[in-house]
Amino acid sequence: MTFIKPHFKLNKKQRNGAFYFLLAILLLQTLLHYISVPSTVVIHDKELIAFTNQVDSLNALKREKSRKKRFNPNYLTDERGYLLGMSLAEIDRLFAYRNANKWINSASDFQRVTQVSDSLMKLFVPLFIFPEKKYYTAPRKNKVKVLVKKDVNLATSQDFQRIHGVEEKLANRIVNYRKLLGGFSYNNQLDEVWGMSKRTADNLKNNFKIYTLPVIHKIDINTASFKEVLSIVYLDYKTTKMLFNYRDSVGKIANLKEIKKIPEFPVDKYDRIALYLRAK
DSSP, rough: TTTTTTHHHHOHHHHHHHHHHHHHHHHHEEEEEEEEOOOHHHHHHHHHHHHHHHHHHHHHHHHHHHHHSOOGGOOHHHHHHTTTTTHHHHHHHHHHHHHHOOOOOOOOHHHHHHHOOHHHHHHHHBBBBBOSOOOOOOOOOOOOOOOOOOEETOHHHHHTTTTTTOOOOHHHHHHHHHHHHHHHHHGGGGGSTTTTHHHHHHHHHEEEEEEEEOOOOEEETTOOOOOHTTTTTTOOHHHHHHHHHHHHSSSSSSSGGGGGTTOOOOOOGGGHTTTEEEOO
């Protein structure tokens, strides 16, 4: 066993270190034994439970008082509805109904609107108070200011000048363009007046309307002269030349819609051009 002894033999310094280590452990154990940790969490839990119980008691008392108090269901508040046991969805249905200016006139009306259960209705019926006068929802009649529009084809320059944005020069141009057209056939022909802004044109269209369509003498495309066709406000020299070249190529235009097939023909203006042309 002599070879084991050197491993367990301690010098003086090592023995002192071991002694102090053991002494520290004993002191720590003694402190833990005599010093107790305060149970703050338990105290807080007890306070919270007591507070919760107090709130529940107050709510129960408030609910009991609410169930004994009679009321008009048309003026039920969300707090009272909650205390009476209604769900948020049921309360919201009642508010939406009242916001639409509709009235609850009976217990059956209340259940139909709110969709509360039959068991809850048994509690509500003794509490309801309805006024003797029945309220019915009447359709709201909004006072609409009727704007009497004038006939754009009979209006004078002075009539046009009464519209915001229309000065004397522009009013005269409207009258002259109407004369050139032979009368307005479409309300949006006002947009075509030179110098007319979109806002001003919209103001005019809001105040004027076509009541009487103009009587326009249509020119026969197969017998008309070049000059007669060129005089149409929607045709320029190039387009007129297209029409006559096509007429010469087919001999006779049987249907005016044929001209829409002409290459480079302004198809977007066809409805306007057709006001002044015909094919016989």
